[in-house]
Amino acid sequence: MERNFKWRLLIALAVLVVSLVYVFPSIGPDLPTWWHKILPTEKVHLGLDLRGGMHLILEVQTQKAVESSLDRTAEELKFSLRKASIAIRGITRIEGDKLVIELTRQSDLEKLNKELDRNFEYLVTKETVEENGQVTMTLGISGGEAKRVREMAARQALETIRNRIDQFGVSEPDIRPQGEDRIIIQLPGIKDPKRAARLIGQTARLEFKLVEEEHSVQRALTKGPPPGTEILILVKIDRETGRTTKTPLLLRKRVLLTGEYITDARVALYNLFGTPYVSINFDSMGARIFERITVANIKK
Secondary structure (H helix, E strand, O other): OHHHHHHHHHHHHHHHHHHHHHHHHHHOOOOOHHHHHHOOOOOOOOOHHHHOEEEEEEEOOHHHHHHHHHHHHHHHHHHHHHHOOOOEEEEEEEOOOEEEEEEOOHHHHHHHHHHHHHHOOOEEEEEEEEEOOEEEEEEEEOHHHHHHHHHHHHHHHHHHHHHHHHHHOOOOOEEEEEOOOEEEEEEEOOOOHHHHHHHHHOOOOOEEOOEOOOOOHHHHHHHOOOOOEEEEEEEEEOOOOOOEEEEEEEEEOOOOEEHHHEEEEEEEEOOOOOOEEEEEEEOHHHHHHHHHHHHHOOOO
């Protein structure tokens, strides 16, 4: 009986020692190097309720994304109709998610429908009014395309926020979508909440614009940019020296393409020497727009 008691006591002490060994890294001071090699040193990560920090709920403006998509579609539609020799008075976006096309000639209605079926299958005809030899057609975006644009906007916002939060070195941040247009963010132990909120809340949007080559950048800096243009700063950081250079660029304000049409983007290697570059893949609509832009601006 006494021998059994001693064995039980020894086992209890052994379990207690092992438990202390595993718990000590979470509550003890800095450990010697040999401890890191043979024993666990990972501390228990305290959550927002124990460490404090930030809890944010952000709303993604998915409807704005749909409206911006229609604005770009209108520009692409103008180009396609011109190419197909279809005369129009104009294309206007109304009620946020509808486009109105005014044809100059009623005889072009059939050609317009063919062009829409061929290149703009996601646009749905809502109404067609024929009067005095002119045609006014109202188009809407299909439910499937609107859902795709909204989901893409929410997904891009989520990825952008994750990349920004990496700058703060927060251990185990909690970033997840809520519903269709909200993102929950929990940052335990954040030390600079104002800076974090400012950085996270900034609008992020990838835009393709043309450089304005007909006017001088220096003149724009002294007398202001010409109408329809803007000055943006190109920032470059030398990896070897850490030196930062800033170059002003004169750009046209009109957005020709956005990240909405990008399906994949990654770093690739150009040659045997491993020169890196960014490889971008577009969807079918983005590819057509990019082709048109580049063909119209060869050697620019």
